[in-house]
């Protein structure tokens with residue numbers, strides 16, 4: 061016990077949200093200390109990480125702008141599954157070292173929030189990567205649980221809490237109670253698909269080719285899923301599909317709403333399916349507790365209203381939905397002693 065406390069003085073506890081788009085690291089007592097894109101720069105056609113494994117996150121993104129062609133960006137968790145274990149390991153190791161390097165005293169204790177849809181093999185890979193990156197103890201936490209804790213929901217109590225976490229690659233829908241997930245579903249329809257729908261819409265309707273970054277900017281600036289009090293417009297620039305020359309046009313938020321309809325409907329269907337699978341006692345709780353939205357997708361204008369209309373439940377957007385999971389891992393760390401028994405039995409499986 062005393063040993064544990066002494067150790068606590070020298071080591072740090074780190075919570076990591078290993079997202080498909082962004083990785084965030086939260087340190088107990090310090091808050092969020094790292095927030096970078098989950099991107100790794102590799103030489104085209106290889107899995108060789110550039111600069112001795114240091115071309116990760118913001119560095120990777122910056123390099124890409126300057127040296128296109130021979131270098132490509134890889135998002136190793138793009139679809140919520142680990143596409144490449146070595147690249148994921150390089151990324152996780154880089155982030156852990158970056159945060160820990162400045163404070164290197166003792167090896168850190170790490171909690172990592174992972175998508176609920178990943179396989180046992182992928183879990184094992186994340187676990188081993190963190191150990192190899194220098195973690196003293198590693199705990200894996202399912203992302204909807206972390207989001208629930210971050211949103212301040214009473215997930216340890218005997219009442220149902222529901223989280224819809226819309227990230228970049230996956231949407232995770234889960235109903236939790238008594239510190240565990242009762243029903244969940246993860247679909248590979250999320251922010252990236254909304255961007256892709258905008259790319260397709262611009263090509264179909266305006267014969268204009270735009271890149272994914274432009275599509276994302278359009279989504280963030282004028283994207284919506286329900287009518288707005290004041291509809292918005294925006295200029296869009298790209299390459300004309302016919303002439304091949306640069307061109308600009310103006311689009312409205314109504315058009316973008318239409319473009320986003322299909323993926324948004326898929327997300328709502330997933331929410332409804334999950335509700336249908338819940339035990340009646342849990343459904344009863346949700347009548348009063350409602351649904352909580354987290355992840356970057358929760359910021360889409362009007363999404364709360366539409367989910368509420370489709371389900372008849374109250375819908376809340378978590379405070380700062382982009383950092384919800386990371387903050388949840390930090391709260392989890394603070395109460396680790398309390399959770400440890402369940403965690404340890406979970407960790408046995410890896």
Ligand code: ADP
Pocket residue numbers: 078079080081082083226227228229230250251252276279280283354355356357358359360361381382
């Ligand atoms: P992940 O957990 O998968 O890394 P995040 O929760 O970080 O994902 O969310 C990233 C997604 O949220 C991206 O698709 C991004 O375009 C989207 N996003 C960020 N801000 C907004 C916004 N204001 N409106 C709509 N989507 C947003």
Ligand code: MG
Pocket residue numbers: 077079080203225227355385
């Ligand atoms: Mg996430």
